[in-house]
Amino acid sequence: YMFSWDTILLLSYSITEEVNKGTVVGNIAKDLNINVQELETRDLRIVSSYNKKYFDVNLRTGNLFVNERIDREELCPSTTQCSLRMQAVLSNPMSAHRIEVSVLDINDNSPAFIEQYYWLNISESVSAGERYLLPIAEDADTGINTVKSYKLSQNEHFSLDVQSGGEDGVSAELVLQKALDREKQPSMIRLLLTAIDGGKPPRSGTMEIIVNVIDVNDNIPTFSKSLYKVRVHENAIPGTVVVKLNATDLDEGVNSKILYSLIKRGTIDPSNIFDLNPETGEMTVKGILDYEETPAYEVRVQAMDQGHVPRSTHAKLLIEIIDVNDNAPEISVTSLMTPVREDAELGTIVALVTVSDKDGGNNGVTHCKVVGSFPFKLQSNYKNDFSLVVDGPLDRENTPIYNVTITATDEGSPPLSSMKVVTVHVSDVNDNAPLFKEPVINVYLKENSPTGSVIYTITAFDSDLDTNAKLTYTLLESSQRNIPISSVVNINSETGDIVSLQSFNFEELKTFQFKVQATDSGVPPLSSNVTVNVFVLDENDNSPSILAPYSEHGSVNSESIPYSAEAGYFVAKIRAVDADSGYNALLSYHLSEPKGNNLFRIGTSTGEIRTKRRMSDNDLKSHPLVVLVSDNGEPSLSATVSIDVVVVESTADIQTPFRHVPIKEESFSDLNLYLLISIVSVSLIFLLSLITLIAVKCHRTDGTFSRYSAPMITTHPDGSWSYSKATQQYDVCFSSDTLKSDVVVFPAPFPPVDADEKFKITIDISKLIGGFCLYFLIFGDQSS
Numbered sequence: 001y002m003f004s005w006d007t008i009l010l011l012s013y014s015i016t017e018e019v020n021k022g023t024v025v026g027n028i029a030k031d032l033n034i035n036v037q038e039l040e041t042r043d044l045r046i047v048s049s050y051n052k053k054y055f056d057v058n059l060r061t062g063n064l065f066v067n068e069r070i071d072r073e074e075l076c077p078s079t080t081q082c083s084l085r086m087q088a089v090l091s092n093p094m095s096a097h098r099i100e101v102s103v104l105d106i107n108d109n110s111p112a113f114i115e116q117y118y119w120l121n122i123s124e125s126v127s128a129g130e131r132y133l134l135p136i137a138e139d140a141d142t143g144i145n146t147v148k149s150y151k152l153s154q155n156e157h158f159s160l161d162v163q164s165g166g167e168d169g170v171s172a173e174l175v176l177q178k179a180l181d182r183e184k185q186p187s188m189i190r191l192l193l194t195a196i197d198g199g200k201p202p203r204s205g206t207m208e209i210i211v212n213v214i215d216v217n218d219n220i221p222t223f224s225k226s227l228y229k230v231r232v233h234e235n236a237i238p239g240t241v242v243v244k245l246n247a248t249d250l251d252e253g254v255n256s257k258i259l260y261s262l263i264k265r266g267t268i269d270p271s272n273i274f275d276l277n278p279e280t281g282e283m284t285v286k287g288i289l290d291y292e293e294t295p296a297y298e299v300r301v302q303a304m305d306q307g308h309v310p311r312s313t314h315a316k317l318l319i320e321i322i323d324v325n326d327n328a329p330e331i332s333v334t335s336l337m338t339p340v341r342e343d344a345e346l347g348t349i350v351a352l353v354t355v356s357d358k359d360g361g362n363n364g365v366t367h368c369k370v371v372g373s374f375p376f377k378l379q380s381n382y383k384n385d386f387s388l389v390v391d392g393p394l395d396r397e398n399t400p401i402y403n404v405t406i407t408a409t410d411e412g413s414p415p416l417s418s419m420k421v422v423t424v425h426v427s428d429v430n431d432n433a434p435l436f437k438e439p440v441i442n443v444y445l446k447e448n449s450p451t452g453s454v455i456y457t458i459t460a461f462d463s464d465l466d467t468n469a470k471l472t473y474t475l476l477e478s479s480q481r482n483i484p485i486s487s488v489v490n491i492n493s494e495t496g497d498i499v500s501l502q503s504f505n506f507e508e509l510k511t512f513q514f515k516v517q518a519t520d521s522g523v524p525p526l527s528s529n530v531t532v533n534v535f536v537l538d539e540n541d542n543s544p545s546i547l548a549p550y551s552e553h554g555s556v557n558s559e560s561i562p563y564s565a566e567a568g569y570f571v572a573k574i575r576a577v578d579a580d581s582g583y584n585a586l587l588s589y590h591l592s593e594p595k596g597n598n599l600f601r602i603g604t605s606t607g608e609i610r611t612k613r614r615m616s617d618n619d620l621k622s623h624p625l626v627v628l629v630s631d632n633g634e635p636s637l638s639a640t641v642s643i644d645v646v647v648v649e650s651t652a653d654i655q656t657p658f659r660h661v662p663i664k665e666e667s668f669s670d671l672n673l674y675l676l677i678s679i680v681s682v683s684l685i686f687l688l689s690l691i692t693l694i695a696v697k698c699h700r701t702d703g704t705f706s707r708y709s710a711p712m713i714t715t716h717p718d719g720s721w722s723y724s725k726a727t728q729q730y731d732v733c734f735s736s737d738t739l740k741s742d743v744v745v746f747p748a749p750f751p752p753v754d755a756d757e758k759f760k761i762t763i764d765i766s767k768l769i770g771g772f773c774l775y776f777l778i779f780g781d782q783s784s
Contacts (some may be wrong), residue, residue: 009662010382011026011028011088011098012100012102013101014103015103016105017070017072017103018108019174021065021068022066022645024064024066025055025101027063028057028088028097028099029063032088034564036060037436039057039059039062040059041092042092043092044059044089044090045089045097047086047087047222047334048084050084052068053225054066054084055067055086055101057556064099066417068086070144072103072104072105072106073140075103079142080100082102082105083100084103085098085099085103086101089335098381098382107141107200107201107202109145111137111139111197111205112139112195113137113195113205116208116209118134118193118207120174120209120211120212122213122214123180123214123309124177124179124180124211124214127775128176128178130176131176132173132174133174133300133314134150135194137150137205139197145198145199146197148169148196148197149170150193150194150195151193151196152192152193153191154193156177157176157177157178158176158189158191159175159177160174160175179558185213186213187212187213188209189208189210189211189213191209191211192209193207193209194206200376209379212273219250219251219311220249221248221303222247222248222303223315224246226316226664227316227317228243228317230242230318230320231320231321232285232322233324234321235289236328237285238284238286238287239285240285242274243778244280244282244283245276245301245303245315246258247279247281247307255307255308257305258306259279259303259308260272260278261276261277261278262276262302262531265298265300267518271286273285273491274287274319283317290321291324291584295321295360296318297317298317298323300316302544303691318416323360323361324363325359325412325413325416327358327359327416328357328410328417329357329366329368329409329417330356330357331355331406332356333358333420334352334751335351336422336781338350338396338423338424340425340427342393342394342395342426343394343431344394344428346390346391347389350387351387351423352385352392353378353386353387354386355408356384357410363410363412364410365410366407366409366410366411367408367411368407368408369549369550370404371405372405374391374392375390375393376392377391393431393720394426395431395634396428396429397428398405399426401423402423402424403422403424404421404422404424404764405419406420406422407420407473409641410451422556430523433458433520433527433528434461434518434519434525434528435528436459436460436528436530437461438707439531440530440531440532441532443456443533445500445535446537446538446539447504447538449500451500451501452499452500454497456532457495457496458497458498458516459496460496460518460528462520467521470520471498471519472517472518472521473494473516473735474491475491475515477488485512485514488512489501489515489695490515498532506538506539511536513531516529516530526763529604537634538580538582538584540580540631540635542578544629544638545574545577545578545579545639547576550643557642558643559644559645560571560646560648561611561646561648562650566611568611569608569610570608570612571609571610571645572643573609574609574629574641575631576607580633583631583633585632586631587631588629588632588634588651589603589604589627589629590628591609592626598612599612599613599615599619599623602627608628608732609645615647619647621647623646623647625644626643627642627643628640635649
């Protein structure tokens with residue numbers, strides 16, 4: 001069965017330790033917003049990993065109550081924060097809720113000294129201000145309930161200096177206020193030291209200090225450090241050196257010989273864990289170190305000389321146990337819900353997973369994940385609590401059973417890991433839609449193809465079985481240029497064959513688009529679409545057409561030229577167009593003349609007819625010319641036009657109205673003014689460019705000129721001119737008959753140029769501008 005789990009919540013409560021059994025902690029039904037009558041029907045349970053069942057729930061009221069005596073010092077020794085963690089699990093539907101109960105400390109323990117008497121030997125030669133570290137009292141309570149201050153009984157020789165905070169905690173030192181005189185006072189002074197905690201009401205413990213006044217060994221040993229901080233790995237073998245203490249005594253002989261010893265303070269005897277060589281001061285590991293049990297040790301060491309009246313000093317040794325990654329994470333899986341429907345929504349909970357690691361620091365930090373490619377993932381609930389949830393589509397047809405491998409790895413060095421396999425069964429639904437190989441299909445179809453031909457076959461796949469995989473193809477109705485797509489193409493619903501219903505003309509329709517839908521026979525049916533782009537390919541089915549003023553072959557076209565015409569004289573220009581596109585519309589012009597006549601030539605790309613040479617007396621007076629215009633298609637199509645060129649004695653006899661455009665009369669003074677302005681402008685531009693170029697040359701360190709060749713403007717006999725430089729050239733042609741003239745520019749790529757080359761090009765451009773200005777001044781009115 002498939003269960004829907006509620007979202008996991010966190011309930012937080014707090015109680016004090018040592019409360020009576022039955023004490024109500026909180027009402028789970030109210031906090032979870034659950035009807036009390038549902039608690040028994042949904043089988044509310046409190047689940048925890050503790051040996052004792054500290055809490056239970058009243059199913060009639062929903063109250064969470066204390067079931068066992070709770071001793072904070074027993075549960076959480078030597079820690080400030082203490083909390084009990086458990087889960088409230090409900091069924092039908094299954095849900096789990098995290099419960100955390102903080103156990104608050106009460107002042108139920110009094111401070112206590114390890115020993116009832118503390119003997120202190122003080123020489124009478126000791127001056128006032130000398131300090132003596134006193135044993136500290138231990139209190140099992142924490143926080144404000146632990147030891148907060150010390151008090152010393154009234155006396156005339158000693159005072160008490162209490163230090164709190166920092167790494168030393170609360171400590172007390174006995175300060176000599178008045179020098180001791182063994183002859184004037186008893187050799188033994190009794191003092192009472194009281195330790196007081198911060199509870200309300202406060203609790204206290206006492207210890208008697210017995211001061212033995214002795215005579216003169218006036219130099220005490222001195223440690224190189226008052227506080228030693230060392231670190232040792234928890235897997236250190238016995239005999240491993242922890243630290244070497246060093247103390248010195250300014251006395252001589254036996255009074256300077258120092259013996260080292262450990263001072264027992266608190267409940268832990270450091271001599272069981274560490275061994276201190278009394279002569280060398282070398283401390284080694286003696287017992288077994290376990291970070292998980294004790295992460296650090298605070299040890300007091302003493303250096304005592306061997307004088308008749310020994311003197312000693314003390315130092316503090318903080319030993320930090322370095323955690324070794326010796327505990328692998330533990331994985332526990334509860335409440336596995338299987339099978340899971342293959343159409344389960346993302347986030348559906350499959351199982352609860354809990355990870356724990358006994359190590360500390362990075363060694364106790366764990367990372368839990370699903371290994372391999374599975375449609376499941378671990379979703380963090382709270383710290384090391386996870387939910388195994390659905391993270392992707394499930395497909396029972398491909399994978400009916402998943403063996404999900406979960407691994408937990410800590411951050412130790414080297415890391416340790418553990419693995420657990422969760423078996424998840426998947427139940428079947430109809431969830432596979434037909435699939436196309438690609439979302440867009442491009443079909444290329446030649447124009448003029450016959451009607452009824454299969455232009456493409458659509459194929460889709462369905463990974464389901466039987467009727468769920470039986471597909472039907474349909475054409476989704478749409479319009480292309482107000483034409484229904486169903487009148488253009490049709491599709492076979494079973495085979496997917498797309499059939500054309502008409503012949504296509506590239507010049508009328510170049511491309512069109514439609515969609516095909518594939519639907520399976522499942523319940524409910526599933527479908528998917530694919531876009532089909534049909535590109536009509538051009539065929540060379542259009543011949544070139546001659547444009548006016550000339551007619552095609554069969555009509556009489558005539559032109560007149562004077563007998564005195566020079567070579568390159570413009571006769572006529574043939575223009576043609578082609579309805580095709582691309583290379584099929586790329587036209588070329590060819591001239592057919594009577595045999596032996598080489599008087600005329602035609603531009604293959606421009607269609608301009610010009611004379612090759614001057615007339616001679618042997619040339620005919622009438623020249624019938626046939627111009628053939630061909631496209632670049634396969635096969636090539638062409639058109640022809642006939643022109644009769646008649647040679648006349650003078651230009652006055654030429655009757656073509658297009659040849660003689662009246663020139664607008666202009667006064668000589670205005671024309672000279674325009675020419676003067678143009679020449680001055682070009683000269684100024686040239687002069688500025690030349691000055692700039694010279695200035696740049698003066699700043700060059702090598703003093704050499706550019707290796708690039710200078711540009712050049714060349715004037716041709718026929719009135720055209722060209723701009724060229726190195727590998728680039730521009731040709732601009734102007735005929736005397738401006739109405740039939742074209743500008744043809746053939747550019748070539750420019751190579752990279754330096755600063756000098758840019759200035760040269762600037763000068764060339766200025767010349768080019770000047771040339772254009774002169775041309776338009778002379779021929780401007782004619783071209784207009």
